Amino acid sequence: ADPVVFTDERNLHHIARGRETSLIWGKQNQEVGDIPLYRHAQPVPVVPDEMATSDDMNLYQKSFAQGYNACRNAMLNGGKS
Numbered sequence: 001a002d003p004v005v006f007t008d009e010r011n012l013h014h015i016a017r018g019r020e021t022s023l024i025w026g027k028q029n030q031e032v033g034d035i036p037l038y039r040h041a042q043p044v045p046v047v048p049d050e051m052a053t054s055d056d057m058n059l060y061q062k063s064f065a066q067g068y069n070a071c072r073n074a075m076l077n078g079g080k081s
Contacts (some may be wrong), residue, residue, distance in 0.1 A: 002028070017031030047075050 005024040007015070012035055014022045024037065050072060051065040 001038055001040070001042065002041050005037050006030045006034040007037060008034055045075075048072060 005026060006029070007022065007024050011022045011024070025034075048068075051068045053062050053065045057065070
């Protein structure tokens with residue numbers, strides 16, 4: 001989802017302290033370092049931990065771990081090779 005408005009660190013501090021008014025601005029006035037604000041909380045990507053391999057694993061276990069890790073890496077890359 002795209003951000004609805006933007007603010008900066010100082011104004012974010014005012015918002016966090018419960019101040020009823022604070023400065024926000026639209027995309028047309030956005031500058032580097034501005035903080036995007038969204039209508040709804042943004043989902044956090046969930047990626048499983050990497051599966052370790054060891055010398056005492058058999059061929060099938062190692063192959064499974066390699067495939068699992070390849071899938072995990074694809075998720076982290078967003079499908080980009």
